[in-house]
Amino acid sequence: xxxxxxxxxxxxxxxxxxxxxxxxxxxxxxxxxxxxxxxxxxxxxxxxxxxxxxxxxxxxxxxxxxxxxxxxxxxxxxxxxxxxxxxxxxxxxxxxxxxxxxxxxxxxxxxxxxxxxxxxxxxxxxxxxxxxxxxxxxxxxxxxxxxxxxxxxxxxxxxxxxxxxxxxxxxxxxxxxxxxxxxxxxxxxxxxxxxxxxxxxxxxxxxxxxxxxxxxxxxxxxxxxxxxxxxxxxxxxxxxxxxxxxxxxxxxxxxxxxxxxxxxxxxxxxxxxxxxxxxxxxxxxxxxxxxxxxxxxxxxxxxxxxxxxxxx
Amino acid sequence: xxxxxxxxxxxxxxxxxxxxxxxxxxxxxxxxxxxxxxxxxxxxxxxxxxxxxxxxxxxxxxxxxxxxxxxxxxxxxxxxxxxxxxxxxxxxxxxxxxxxxxxxxxxxxxxxxxxxxxxxxxxxxxxxxxxxxxxxxxxxxxxxxxxxxxxxxxxxxxxxxxxxxxxxxxxxxxxxxxxxxxxxxxxxxxxxxxxxxxxxxxxxxxxxxxxxxxxxxxxxxxxxxxxxxxxxxxxxxxxxxxxxxxxxxxxxxxxxxxx
Numbered sequence: 001x002x003x004x005x006x007x008x009x010x011x012x013x014x015x016x017x018x019x020x021x022x023x024x025x026x027x028x029x030x031x032x033x034x035x036x037x038x039x040x041x042x043x044x045x046x047x048x049x050x051x052x053x054x055x056x057x058x059x060x061x062x063x064x065x066x067x068x069x070x071x072x073x074x075x076x077x078x079x080x081x082x083x084x085x086x087x088x089x090x091x092x093x094x095x096x097x098x099x100x101x102x103x104x105x106x107x108x109x110x111x112x113x114x115x116x117x118x119x120x121x122x123x124x125x126x127x128x129x130x131x132x133x134x135x136x137x138x139x140x141x142x143x144x145x146x147x148x149x150x151x152x153x154x155x156x157x158x159x160x161x162x163x164x165x166x167x168x169x170x171x172x173x174x175x176x177x178x179x180x181x182x183x184x185x186x187x188x189x190x191x192x193x194x195x196x197x198x199x200x201x202x203x204x205x206x207x208x209x210x211x212x213x214x215x216x217x218x219x220x221x222x223x224x225x226x227x228x229x230x231x232x233x234x235x236x237x238x239x240x241x242x243x244x245x246x247x248x249x250x251x252x253x254x255x256x257x258x259x260x261x262x263x264x265x266x267x268x269x270x271x272x273x274x275x276x277x278x279x280x281x282x283x284x285x286x287x288x289x290x291x292x293x294x295x296x297x298x299x300x301x302x303x304x305x306x307x308x309x310x311x312x
Numbered sequence: 313x314x315x316x317x318x319x320x321x322x323x324x325x326x327x328x329x330x331x332x333x334x335x336x337x338x339x340x341x342x343x344x345x346x347x348x349x350x351x352x353x354x355x356x357x358x359x360x361x362x363x364x365x366x367x368x369x370x371x372x373x374x375x376x377x378x379x380x381x382x383x384x385x386x387x388x389x390x391x392x393x394x395x396x397x398x399x400x401x402x403x404x405x406x407x408x409x410x411x412x413x414x415x416x417x418x419x420x421x422x423x424x425x426x427x428x429x430x431x432x433x434x435x436x437x438x439x440x441x442x443x444x445x446x447x448x449x450x451x452x453x454x455x456x457x458x459x460x461x462x463x464x465x466x467x468x469x470x471x472x473x474x475x476x477x478x479x480x481x482x483x484x485x486x487x488x489x490x491x492x493x494x495x496x497x498x499x500x501x502x503x504x505x506x507x508x509x510x511x512x513x514x515x516x517x518x519x520x521x522x523x524x525x526x527x528x529x530x531x532x533x534x535x536x537x538x539x540x541x542x543x544x545x546x547x548x549x550x551x552x553x554x555x556x557x558x559x560x561x562x563x564x565x566x567x568x569x570x571x
Contacts, residue, residue, distance in 0.1 A: 053405050078407035089402040093329045105321040106406040112320040114328075159402075 002067035004167050004199035005029035005052065010061035012047050012222075020059070021047045023222035029215070031066075031166075032197040036210035037217050038303060044222040045203040046086055049171050052201070053083050066166055079107075082165030084156050084173045086203070088149075096140040096147065096155045100127055100162060107163040116141075130158040133188050135181055149176040157185060161192070167199045168192075174206060207300040218303060220310050230299050237305045238297035242271040242278050245291035252287045259284055318408040319416035326387065326420025330427060344432040347375045348439060351497065365533035372436045373527050374496040376451075377520035379432065380425045380458040382487055385466030387421030389479045391564070392470055410565040414557075418463030425459050443527065450526045457549055458519040464553045465515050467560030471567060490516040501539070515552055518545045 005028065012022040022044040029035040039045050050056035051063055054074040062069070068076040090099050097116050101123070105112045110123045117124075131140040134154040144152060153176045160168065168189075174182045186209065192198055202210060210216050211230055218226040218233070226233050245268035246252040256263050256271065261281065263271040268291055271281060278294045330336055352371030359367060391414075394400040403413055433451075437443055469486060473479040492498065493507065494516035503511055511517055521538060522545040528534045529542075540548075 050401075055401050055404050075407050075409065078405060081405070083405055085398065085401055087398045087401075089398040089400075091325065091399050092397075093332055094325065098325075098328070102321050102325060103402065103406070105317050106403065106408050108317065108407070110317075112317040112324060114324055 001031065002064065003028040004031045004033065004066055005035070005201060006062070006064040007048075007052070008062040010048065010051065010063055011059045012044075012051060012056070013059045020222050022051070022058075024061075025219060025222070025224055027217050027224065027227060029167075029199060029201060031199055032193065033214040034193065034200045034202070034212065035215050035217070036202045036204065036213040037219065038203070038207065038210060039219040040307060043219045045219065046171060047222075048219070049083070049169050049201070049203060053081050053169055054078055080166045081169060082160045082163060082167070083169040084160040084171060086171040086175075088152055088156065090144045090152055090155060092144050095143045096136070096151075097127060099144060099155060100140070100159050103159045104162050109163055126162065127158070130161060133184065134158060135184055150178060150181060153177055154181060154185075164196065165198070167201060170200060170202045170204075172204055173202070174204070174209065207298070207303055211299050216299065218306060220307060225310050226302075226306055233306075234297045234299060234302040237302040240273040240278070240297055241295045242273055242281055243291065243293040243295060244269050244271065244282075244285070244289050246287045246289055248287065252285070252289075255285055255287055315408060315412040318406075318412055319419060322403075322413060322416025323420035323423060326390070326417070327423050327427070329390075330424040336428075340428040341431045343379075344375070344429075344435045348372050348432070348435050348441075352439070355497065365537055366441075368436075368439055369441045369527065370499075370524075370537060371497055372432070372439075372441050373524045374494075374520050376429055376432055376436075376455075377458055377523040378491070378494070378496050378516060379429050380455050381462035381465070381516050381519045383425035383428055384418065384421040384459040384462035385469065385487075386483055387424055388417060388463055388466030388470055389473065389476070389483075390421075391417055391467075392473055392479060393476065396475065411561055414467060414561050414564065418460060418467070421463055421466075422456065422459035425462070426455055429455065441527075442531075447527055451523065454522050454526055457546065457553075458522070461515055461519060461549050461553050461556075464556035464560060467564060468556045471560065471563040487516075490514045493517060494520050495539070496520060499537075501536070515549070515556075518548045518552075521545050522549065 007025055007027050010022050010025045011020055013020045025044070025048060037045050037048065047056065051058050051070065052065060054070050054077050057071065064070065065077045066080045068080065070077050091102070094102070101116065101119060104110050104123060110120055113119045127140065131137055134157055136151060136154045136158065139147065139151055140155065140158070144155070147155065153173070157173060174185060177185065189200065193200060202213065204210060213230055215228060216230050216233055217224055226236070244252070252269060256269065259281070261271050262274070263269050273281065273294070282289075282292065348368060348371055352368040355371060356367035391400065394403065433443070433448065469482060473482055489510070493500070493511040493514040496516075500511055518540070521540055522542055525538045525542040525545060528537050
């Protein structure tokens with residue numbers, strides 16, 4: 001079975017550009033995977049997503065979605081993908097439902113009718129259901145101009161989910177959403193993945209959202225600088241640490257030297273947990289401890305470390 | 313046939329936007345009053361007798377053709393506005409063919425232009441421009457052809473624009489000379505050779521002449537007002553439409569994906 005997303009040596013240089021916005025990027029995403037594309041502003045994430053969704057042509061390289069080439073089989077690709085754009089892409093002259101209806105008809109889901117009440121019952125049910133899921137409710141019938149930024153984002157999310165895409169691209173989908181809406185959205189997307197084996201390709205600056213990804217790909221200056229499961233990327237770059245202290249610091253220091261574990265002192269002892277469990281370490285120390293805390297590495301720490309190294 | 317629905321949705325969006333724009337609605341009523349009643353009336357009083365035909369009817373057909381043609385052409389520039397405010401990406405990421413998107417846009421702007429000329433025709437009837445039900449029935453296909461021509465022309469122009477300011481400059485540059493070269497308010501039966509060549513290149517000339525060919529058919533003024541037979545005008549407009557449409561769409565699609 002073809003990967004859901006296949007990218008080989010992708011290069012994009014804009015017509016007036018002097019450097020490649022995307023510079024030889026390659027990755028695969030298997031069907032049903034949750035894949036996160038991370039990187040700082042201007043790294044090439046949105047350019048990559050634009051090429052993957054056929055709104056931008058590549059300069060060179062091969063890109064396939066569900067086995068279809070984005071250049072030669074663009075129409076087939078468009079049927080397989082859904083996207084929630086980074087920049088709001090709503091028509092401000094229409095109301096929320098009219099924006100959704102426009103999308104649904106463009107994707108051939110329902111015949112066009114000039115009024116909501118003339119649309120098929122299945123459409124009306126789907127709109128109401130999705131509006132409730134993202135917490136928009138009856139606000140979906142308000143003119144877009146009168147919706148807040150967060151509500152507009154929710155509207156775009158409803159629109160992107162209407163046609164049940166095989167691959168869903170989420171380009172910073174939760175920017176502008178409050179915490180509750182963000183959680184609701186991720187719960188819904190998680191259920192969607194389980195029910196429909198949908199592939200998710202996410203770009204985000206909220207790195208906590210990528211912690212649950214099957215794989216992350218970090219790009220900088222248009223190039224891949226790290227790729228793998230979040231755990232692997234984290235363990236390569238940052239380490240779990242044990243924070244301890246004792247009444248007699250001199251003895252504790254001697255014991256840590258004896259155990260041959262790397263540590264630093266920062267008002268207390270910060271011990272790197274390498275290749276052993278925190279429990280083993282604590283068990284090996286017989287000095288009474290006045291402080292005990294473990295800190296797990298986060299993707300954000302790994303990401304920041306990586307970018308700092310890249311730009312050093 | 314999902315594309316027919318998509319064309320209807322794209323066209324329906326344009327019509328909805330028109331009805332929700334009070335400025336455009338007011339202009340659609342005020343503009344014909346100014347043009348036919350004031351301009352046509354003034355020309356009739358001062359030049360009507362020497363020209364040998366009714367200037368109110370002449371002005372009406374001129375502005376009718378111009379409005380249909382220019383409104384659709386300028387309406388196409390909203391494709392550029394969509395690109396600037398990112399709505400275009402929603403349309404272009406959909407599985408609808410690019411030709412259907414462009415065609416839907418032309419159909420939508422055609423409907424808007426036809427809505428705009430309805431008050432025009434009503435004013436003309438009030439001012440006793442001799443329009444029979446047959447004339448009005450024949451003007452419907454003429455209006456459709458004129459709008460489609462305007463849409464294809466607008467699509468071609470669209471590829472020369474990058475922002476709305478530039479669009480306004482280009483529209484002024486392209487349309488203003490055509491008012492004179494197409495005989496909008498003044499006859500062009502006699503022109504110096506260089507203006508005659510430019511006039512022959514003006515698509516608006518054939519649109520206006522076709523409208524006059526229908527309205528003046530069978531009248532004594534026909535020979536003094538109409539330049540070419542309706543069949544010739546239709547043939548020229550058809551050929552121009554095909555060339556502009558194919559070239560315009562190809563350039564537009566290329567520009568969208570080859571940034």
